[in-house]
Amino acid sequence: xxxxxxxxxxxxxxxxxxxVVSQARYDGLVxxxxxxxxxxxxxxxxxxxxxxxxxFGNGTVRVPGGTIKESTYYVxxxxxxxxxxxxxxxxxxxxxxxxxxxxxxxRRSTPVPAWVLIASRALICVGAAVVNAVxxxxxxxxxxxxxxxxxxxxxxxxxxxxxxxxxxxxxxxxVTAIDSADSAQPVLQxxxxxxxxxxxxxxxxxxxxxxxxxxxxxFPVRHLQQALLKAFNPYTTGTGFAWRDLxxxxxxxxxxxxxxxxxxxxxxxGR
Amino acid sequence: xxxxxxxxxxxxxxxSGREQFPSETVIWVGGLRMSYGDLEAVRGIDLEVRRGEVxxxxxxxxxxxTTTVEVLEGYLKRTGGExxxxxxxxxxxxxxWRERVGVVLQESTAEPDLTVRECLSMYAGYYGSPRPVDxxxxxxxxxxxxxxxxxxxxxGQRRRLDVALALVGDPELVFLDEPTTGFDxxxxxxxxxxxxxxxxxxxxxxxxxxYMEEAEYLxxxxxxxxxxxxxxxxxxxxxxxxxxxxxxxxxxxxxxxxPTNLPAGLAAAxxxxxxxxxxxxxxxxxxxxxxxxxxxxxxxxxxxxxxxxRPTLEEI
Numbered sequence: 346x347x348x349x350x351x352x353x354x355x356x357x358x359x360x361x362x363x364x365v366v367s368q369a370r371y372d373g374l375v376x377x378x379x380x381x382x383x384x385x386x387x388x389x390x391x392x393x394x395x396x397x398x399x400x401f402g403n404g405t406v407r408v409p410g411g412t413i414k415e416s417t418y419y420v421x422x423x424x425x426x427x428x429x430x431x432x433x434x435x436x437x438x439x440x441x442x443x444x445x446x447x448x449x450x451x452r453r454s455t456p457v458p459a460w461v462l463i464a465s466r467a468l469i470c471v472g473a474a475v476v477n478a479v480x481x482x483x484x485x486x487x488x489x490x491x492x493x494x495x496x497x498x499x500x501x502x503x504x505x506x507x508x509x510x511x512x513x514x515x516x517x518x519x520v521t522a523i524d525s526a527d528s529a530q531p532v533l534q535x536x537x538x539x540x541x542x543x544x545x546x547x548x549x550x551x552x553x554x555x556x557x558x559x560x561x562x563x564f565p566v567r568h569l570q571q572a573l574l575k576a577f578n579p580y581t582t583g584t585g586f587a588w589r590d591l592x593x594x595x596x597x598x599x600x601x602x603x604x605x606x607x608x609x610x611x612x613x614x615g616r
Numbered sequence: 617x618x619x620x621x622x623x624x625x626x627x628x629x630x631x632s633g634r635e636q637f638p639s640e641t642v643i644w645v646g647g648l649r650m651s652y653g654d655l656e657a658v659r660g661i662d663l664e665v666r667r668g669e670v671x672x673x674x675x676x677x678x679x680x681x682t683t684t685v686e687v688l689e690g691y692l693k694r695t696g697g698e699x700x701x702x703x704x705x706x707x708x709x710x711x712x713w714r715e716r717v718g719v720v721l722q723e724s725t726a727e728p729d730l731t732v733r734e735c736l737s738m739y740a741g742y743y744g745s746p747r748p749v750d751x752x753x754x755x756x757x758x759x760x761x762x763x764x765x766x767x768x769x770x771x772g773q774r775r776r777l778d779v780a781l782a783l784v785g786d787p788e789l790v791f792l793d794e795p796t797t798g799f800d801x802x803x804x805x806x807x808x809x810x811x812x813x814x815x816x817x818x819x820x821x822x823x824x825x826x827y828m829e830e831a832e833y834l835x836x837x838x839x840x841x842x843x844x845x846x847x848x849x850x851x852x853x854x855x856x857x858x859x860x861x862x863x864x865x866x867x868x869x870x871x872x873x874x875p876t877n878l879p880a881g882l883a884a885a886x887x888x889x890x891x892x893x894x895x896x897x898x899x900x901x902x903x904x905x906x907x908x909x910x911x912x913x914x915x916x917x918x919x920x921x922x923x924x925x926r927p928t929l930e931e932i
Contacts (some may be wrong), residue, residue, distance in 0.1 A: 351766070358711065358744045371730060371738045378729040378765075446725035451778075454689065454719040455785065456711035457742040 410580025511598025726766030
């Protein structure tokens with residue numbers, strides 16, 4: 346390049362869509378290589394399934410339309426847990442770490458638009474949630490006789506996608522309130538654990554007092570569990586979409602999006 | 617002098633709303649102020665950087681260097697003053713501007729789970745005309761570590777990756793904020809060579825540092841910043857009036873000789889003669905040395921450990 350020429354017109358940057366796809370490849374690599382992420386997102390739900398089915402597996406659970414095996418009940422709840430672990434938990438920890446270490450700040454000095462980075466991350470969240478769901482369904486069916494959804498598969502996939510995207514938005518919103526990644530993880534688990542319990546992930550909702558499930562109804566966790574349960578429920582007629590639950594999840598996601606857009610900063614907070 | 621008139625033109629241009637600068641002016645700053653609440657970090661700075669030069673911002677930590685640089689890089693919203701970088705106000709810069717500017721932050725970490733090559737390829741994909749990744753890896757001396765994960769790199773290696781990342785888009789202008797902090801001397805020298813090489817490629821470089829020798833070695837022009845204000849400007853040669861400050865010549869007095877035995881002109885210039893180590897100051901070092909050596913030769917004397925010392929920036 347000659348030292349005296351004025352700047353040549355830049356070559357064309359890639360289109361947004363192409364950038365999202367290529368960025369997703371890198372985000373996926375990072376996700377897979379992170380041991381903590383792999384455990385909490387992929388291994389933990391399977392661990393819970395094995396524990397719960399081994400301890401409670403022989404019972405039945407009353408659901409709308411009839412009774413089902415406990416294992417058939419637990420799989421959708423843990424799929425929901427997997428969605429939340431991948432899209433919320435993992436995202437909050439890794440994005441906070443990226444912010445605090447200066448990685449986000451440096452990326453901001455490049456021409457890549459912020460929406461590309463976010464969309465790519467959301468794509469990975471959905472992907473991880475789907476992989477987790479497949480693993481849970483297979484293990485549940487093979488070892489514990491859980492029923493595999495047939496006709497309602499589209500509802501399962503769409504529910505997972507909506508859940509993942511909504512919890513991604515909530516994750517980005519929460520990042521704006523956290524100063525460091527280290528303190529984030531234990532606090533998050535502490536908050537999520539009771540929510541999982543009262544939302545019927547570990548214990549069938551029919552065994553939980555009404556006032557607790559009413560509290561759980563405020564939050565999106567129970568609605569995700571309910572929406573997935575409906576799609577897994579063999580007595581469900583129709584397509585299996587739980588429109589009301591999906592709407593509530595989407596509203597939570599939209600709220601998260603608004604907060605994130607207003608407050609998100611790439612600059613490290615701890616200095 | 618071109619510098620003066622373009623500065624006045626620049627002020628008028630900005631005030632009248634045109635942001636037209638001759639293409640030689642890459643960065644223009646007028647009256648920059650930056651306050652954090654009550655703390656005024658930058659109190660009115662003017663500067664101009666021309667295309668193709670290495671411009672060094674020198675000063676102790678806390679002087680306001682990084683704050684100023686971050687305003688120029690578009691990270692901080694300034695409190696007052698005018699700024700134009702490549703003809704654009706960095707506060708309103710878009711991706712086209714980002715294509716032309718490379719940034720090495722004062723502190724940054726590698727992406728821990730990506731390899732050096734993957735990280736560079738990822739960044740390369742953000743730009744329209746990126747440089748070949750493998751050549752860049754060699755340029756910064758990370759060829760052996762190309763497959764190493766970011767988390768396994770040493771501090772110096774991470775810094776080199778930072779530089780490669782700033783260059784991958786082939787920018788016209790490169791900001792280097794304290795690029796060699798934490799480097800051992802040989803790594804620092806290697807980094808200097810690389811930075812000098814960037815200038816050969818036609819890039820304009822804005823460097824901040826608190827190392828005098830670094831500014832001295834690399835810069836075409838230096839501006840010294842302290843407590844948010846510019847206290848000195850010039851080239852490495854004449855900064856702070858160095859070229860008019862006296863040179864110091866020192867040597868051991870040969871046995872049997874007293875200071876009074878020295879030629880009269882030199883004897884008068886002696887500033888120190890403790891323990892037979894003579895130090896004298898002169899504005900004409902070549903002449904003084906000539907006189908000294910002629911005298912020593914005539915008297916068959918050896919002057920042990922002669923040193924000739926130009927004042928460094930530290931002493932200014």
